[in-house]
Amino acid sequence: MEPSVRAYAALAMSDPSELVFGRAPTPVTCGFDLTIGAGQVYPEVNFTLPAITVSAENWSEIVSQYTEMVTGILRRAAALRAPGIVLEFELLPAMTECPEWGAEITALLHRALEEAHGKHGLRCALRVTPTDIREQGKPPLLRGGPGVEKLLRSFELCAQAGADILSIESIGGKEVHDQALLYGDVPGIMFALGVLAPRDMAWLWRQIAGICEGHSALIAGGDSACAFANTAMQLAHQRMLPEVLAAVVRGMSAVRSLVAFEQGAIGPSKDCAYEGPILKSITGCPISMEGRSATCAHFSPMGNIASAMCDLWSNESVQNVRLLSGSAPEAYTESLIYDCRLMNAASERGGALMLRDWLTASDRWLSPQAAVLSPEATVEIASAIVAAESHYDRTLAAGRAVVSILRAGLGSGAMQISPKERQWLDRIERELCAIPPDEMDLRQQVEERYEGMFDPPSYGLLAY
Amino acid sequence: MTELQKLYDAILSGDTKTAVAVTREALAENADPMELIGRYMIPAMDEVGRLFQCEEYFVPELLLAARAMKGSLELIRPLLAASGLQPAGRVVIGTVKGDLHDIGKNIVASMLEGGGFEVIDLGADVAPERFVEAIQQGNANLVCLSALLTVTMPSMRTTIEALKQAGVRDRVKVLVGGAPVTRQFAQQIGADGYSEDAPGAVALARQMVAAL
Numbered sequence: 159m160e161p162s163v164r165a166y167a168a169l170a171m172s173d174p175s176e177l178v179f180g181r182a183p184t185p186v187t188c189g190f191d192l193t194i195g196a197g198q199v200y201p202e203v204n205f206t207l208p209a210i211t212v213s214a215e216n217w218s219e220i221v222s223q224y225t226e227m228v229t230g231i232l233r234r235a236a237a238l239r240a241p242g243i244v245l246e247f248e249l250l251p252a253m254t255e256c257p258e259w260g261a262e263i264t265a266l267l268h269r270a271l272e273e274a275h276g277k278h279g280l281r282c283a284l285r286v287t288p289t290d291i292r293e294q295g296k297p298p299l300l301r302g303g304p305g306v307e308k309l310l311r312s313f314e315l316c317a318q319a320g321a322d323i324l325s326i327e328s329i330g331g332k333e334v335h336d337q338a339l340l341y342g343d344v345p346g347i348m349f350a351l352g353v354l355a356p357r358d359m360a361w362l363w364r365q366i367a368g369i370c371e372g373h374s375a376l377i378a379g380g381d382s383a384c385a386f387a388n389t390a391m392q393l394a395h396q397r398m399l400p401e402v403l404a405a406v407v408r409g410m411s412a413v414r415s416l417v418a419f420e421q422g423a424i425g426p427s428k429d430c431a432y433e434g435p436i437l438k439s440i441t442g443c444p445i446s447m448e449g450r451s452a453t454c455a456h457f458s459p460m461g462n463i464a465s466a467m468c469d470l471w472s473n474e475s476v477q478n479v480r481l482l483s484g485s486a487p488e489a490y491t492e493s494l495i496y497d498c499r500l501m502n503a504a505s506e507r508g509g510a511l512m513l514r515d516w517l518t519a520s521d522r523w524l525s526p527q528a529a530v531l532s533p534e535a536t537v538e539i540a541s542a543i544v545a546a547e548s549h550y551d552r553t554l555a556a557g558r559a560v561v562s563i564l565r566a567g568l569g570s571g572a573m574q575i576s577p578k579e580r581q582w583l584d585r586i587e588r589e590l591c592a593i594p595p596d597e598m599d600l601r602q603q604v605e606e607r608y609e610g611m612f613d614p615p616s617y618g619l620l621a622y
Numbered sequence: 623m624t625e626l627q628k629l630y631d632a633i634l635s636g637d638t639k640t641a642v643a644v645t646r647e648a649l650a651e652n653a654d655p656m657e658l659i660g661r662y663m664i665p666a667m668d669e670v671g672r673l674f675q676c677e678e679y680f681v682p683e684l685l686l687a688a689r690a691m692k693g694s695l696e697l698i699r700p701l702l703a704a705s706g707l708q709p710a711g712r713v714v715i716g717t718v719k720g721d722l723h724d725i726g727k728n729i730v731a732s733m734l735e736g737g738g739f740e741v742i743d744l745g746a747d748v749a750p751e752r753f754v755e756a757i758q759q760g761n762a763n764l765v766c767l768s769a770l771l772t773v774t775m776p777s778m779r780t781t782i783e784a785l786k787q788a789g790v791r792d793r794v795k796v797l798v799g800g801a802p803v804t805r806q807f808a809q810q811i812g813a814d815g816y817s818e819d820a821p822g823a824v825a826l827a828r829q830m831v832a833a834l
Contacts, residue, residue, distance in 0.1 A: 209802070211776040212720070250773055251720055251747075293722055294747055336725050340732075342682030389725060396819070398681040398729075477772055578678065 164420050169540055170442025174533035177435060177467045178510050179501050183442035186424050188377045189283025189322035190275035192242050194426050195444030195469040199501045201494035202285070202429055202446050202472040203231050204246040205487040208479050212252040217259070224263050227478050228270040230488035235280060238495045241502070242281035244323075244446075244470055245271065246429065254289040254312045261315035268320025285379055286321035287428070288312040290329045300330055300358050300616035310365055317373045324366055325379040325428050330358020330617070331414070332385040334608050339390055342403065342582075344589035349604045351386060351410045352553030353597050357617040359417035367422030380427030380437070380445075381418040383411030388430055388456075391527060395457055400582040402564060402575065405526040406590075409539050409560035412436040413552040416543070419443060429472030432464060435531060436556075439540035444469035451493045454486060459525035462517040467533065471497050523573040526564050535563045550597040554590065561587045624648045626662050629694065633666035636686025638693045645694040655698045656707075659738075667691055667736060671821050681729060684821075688736020695738060709740040711831040714756040714794075715766040716744035718777035723770035726800060729820045730766060737824045739764075750777075750784030757790045763834055764827055767813070769800040778803070779811040795830040799823060 170183050182195030194200065205227045212220055228245065235243045247267055253260040264286050274280045292298055292305040300306065313324055331354035338346025359381065370378040382388075390404035412433035419425075425443030427434050429452075434445035447468035450461030455474035458464070465471055473490040483489045504513040514533070521528040529535060542559035546552040564583060567573035575583070594600050601619075614621045624647045632641035648658060670687040673679040679687075699709070715731050717724050724746040731743045742760045744752055753765060765785070767778050778798055785791040795814040798807075808816035815830060817823040 207773050209772045209775045211780075212773055250771070251722055252773075289722070291722070296745060336728065340681055340685055340725070340729060342680070393681065393725075397677050400680055578680075582680075 166416065166420065166440050166544055169439055169537070169544055171439045172537060172541070174537050175511065177439060177533045177536060178514050179465060179468050180505050180510065182425070182438060182444040182469055184424070184444075186377055186426065186444060188375065189244075190271060190281060192244070192281040192283045194244075194283075197505060198241055199468060199471050199498045200242040200244055201235075201240065201491065201498050202244040202246055202426075202470040203487065203491050203494060204248060204429065204472055204475045205231065206248065206475050206477055207250070208477045212250055212259075221262070221266065223478050224266055225270075227485065227487045228267055230485045231491045232270060232274045232280070234488045234491040235495065236274065236278040238492065240280065240495045240498070243491075244283050244285055244426075246285040246287060246325075246472065248287045248475065249289050249312065249316075251289045251291055254291045255308060257308060257312040257315045260286075260288060260312050261319040264316045264319040264321055283322040284320060285323040285325055285426075286316040287325045287327065288316065290326055293329045293332065296333075297611055297613040298329070298333055298616065299613055301361060310369070313366060313369050317369055317376050321376065323377045323379040323426065324370060325381065326362070326366065327382045327384040327428060327430065328359060328362050329385045330362065331355030331612075333611050335386050336389070337608065337611065339386075339393070339399065339403075339407070342399070342585075343604075343607070344586055345593060345600060345604050346607060347407060347410070348553065348557070348590075348593050349600055349608070351407070351414055352550045353601065354612060354617050355386070355411075355414035356417050356549035356553075357619070359414050360421055361618070363418045363421035363423060370422070378418070378423040380423045380425055380431065380443075381415050382428035382431035383408070383415050383433055384428070384430045386414075387411040387433065391432070391458060392456060394527070395459070400579050401459070401526045402579050402583045403586060405530050405564060406557050406560045406586055408433055408527060409436070409530055409556040410553045412539065413543060413549055413556055416440060417549070426470050429470065430474055432458075432460065432531065435467040435533070435536040436540045436543070438467060438469075439536050440544060446470035446472050448472040448474045451490065451497055454490055458527075460521050460528040460531055463521035463528050463531045465497065465501065466514045466517045466531070467536070471501070523567055526567075526573065526575060526579070529567050529573055530560050530563055538563060548597075554593055557586075557590050561590065624651055624653070626653070626658070629658065630662040630666045633663060633687050633690045633694070634669055636683055636690055638686070638690040641690040642693040642697065645697050649697060649701070655701045658694070658698060663691055663694060664738075671824075674821055685729070685732050685736075688732050691736040691738075710738035711764050711827060712740045712742070712760055712762040713764040713766060713827065714742045714744065714753060714760060714762040715768070716748035716753065717746040717768045717770075718774055718781055719747055719749045720777055721769050721771050721774035722746050723800075724768070726770070726820070727766070727768035730768070730799065730823045733820045733824045734766075734827060737828070739827065750781040753781055754784055754788040754790060757785070757794055758788075763794055764830060765794045765796045766823065766827075767796065767798045769798075769803060772802045775802060775807065778813070782812050795834070797823060797826060797830070
């Protein structure tokens with residue numbers, strides 16, 4: 159394991175009954191008087207442009223679009239008397255390529271939140287997520303070059319412009335993982351998630367945590383295995399990959415997402431990190447999740463269970479298009495606020511665990527991907543992770559824990575999957591068992607298939 | 623004599639090693655390359671496509687079969703070229719400018735290769751002028767454009783406009799795809815075809831080449 163700030167050798171929350179929405183052992187305070195994880199669940203609204211080009215020529219139109227979106231979102235939050243809200247601004251690639259553009263929109267959103275706080279007393283914060291534009295080269299160069307410089311400058315300028323939380327959906331290891339996933343190559347997936355991704359996460363998050371240290375009120379939020387596990391989830395949704403493989407990838411990818419916390423992130427983790435509950439169990443930090451109210455962006459088989467342990471509840475991303483009710487960002491703000499109201503009312507009346515269990519039970523055994531998100535499964539996977547030492551061993555342990563959970567679900571008759579999915583589960587189990595204990599042996603094993611696809615020095619590895 | 627049914631089975635099961643070995647053996651015994659393709663390889667890929675459509679196969683099985691097909695084709699292609707036969711088509715493929723997503727594009731590229739097309743993959747975030755260059759240099763007759771972001775969909779239109787301005791639009795058929803792309807959008811921007819999945823893209827590519 160590379161040098162880290164925190165090693166996480168034990169769980170912050172080891173009892174499944176402790177894991178519930180709205181409460182985290184180490185809440186975070188940020189933005190305009192907003193504390194996350196201290197009892198209430200808040201909406202996190204993420205919004206994006208419709209089909210228009212982002213360019214200097216139509217920049218004024220882009221600014222108008224963001225102004226319109228934030229105005230609508232905050233109007234709805236004030237009208238429904240939301241107790242708090244987080245806005246997430248995910249920069250589009252062009253806005254990270256030109257960091258000044260991302261910073262300008264960040265400043266615009268910051269001003270809007272400041273005004274809403276002053277006018278309505280709305281507790282609020284702004285999460286800013288630059289695009290990981292380091293993947294342009296083949297193989298991607300992750301530790302130097304123009305992409306890296308622009309990305310880090312984007313973080314810095316957005317921090318100066320008023321971001322309260324910094325996050326990213328980083329892509330180190332994706333170049334190998336994409337190929338391995340498409341070919342169902344379990345050793346390749348293990349190499350990407352257990353060897354490459356944690357090394358890049360450690361490097362990248364040291365930079366992000368360093369930027370946050372330079373700004374007194376700025377928080378290093380967290381990362382997401384979006385490029386890995388959500389890719390698998392979407393391909394499984396389209397019947398391109400088996401769901402059991404997507405579930406195993408989810409569990410394994412938690413280890414690389416945990417590295418952000420090892421390096422200084424304190425939450426809330428990213429909304430699309432469905433591995434969030436595992437991170438919460440290990441770190442005690444608050445998490446953001448998305449599910450049934452993110453259908454504007456994508457479908458998933460875990461819409462309810464995803465909210466069972468969340469501290470922020472997100473819509474993932476919604477385009478600024480017109481609906482019968484109003485603008486789509488405004489409409490989804492309302493949906494999220496009502497979801498949060500229900501969870502918060504349950505908490506106030508002592509019913510949080512009951513609602514959590516209903517949210518869990520309604521999805522848990524209908525999909526292998528949901529099965530690994532229950533509080534019990536979360537603790538099982540998290541325990542397997544902290545019981546191992548290196549990132550490599552942790553990734554392998556997480557994969558095996560997921561297989562064990564799925565086997566138990568099948569064995570008890572609670573979960574049913576197709577014969578084809580069963581064949582895949584057998585195969586995944588066999589291949590995980592055959593992974594060599596030494597990561598360099600695995601590197602040798604997969605070398606022929608992936609040589610040239612990744613840049614070893616970008617991961618602190620010796621070149622071939 | 624080589625048992626050629628093994629070639630069909632090897633492609634169907636994604637066994638590149640066996641597919642290549644059987645092909646090599648058959649060619650050494652002077653088997654007709656066109657017969658290998660027409661009676662065993664294409665039917666095997668058709669069956670793979672059918673199994674995928676009815677959800678018996680996932681993408682890994684599909685791509686492994688395409689890889690086996692490609693392995694065999696690499697042995698056969700020089701013989702076909704010597705006899706004047708061309709690949710199924712020449713395709714330039716890429717994710718349009720501003721968009722870094724490439725997994726869907728990669729699936730389509732692999733399946734096109736498995737389907738006997740010669741594929742020039744330009745990668746992701748590809749500027750319109752690079753498509754133009756590749757068409758001119760590679761003598762392509764098909765262009766496949768991919769986008770995953772709503773804000774990069776306009777780049778598809780820009781790319782098609784660039785093909786027109788460079789005078790190469792009439793030489794190629796343009797297919798578009800990606801999560802936010804619709805048939806209606808494809809028509810609006812002047813594309814020739816749209817597919818919502820990879821097998822559909824290959825089938826459409828075959829139809830378009832046949833109609834050229």
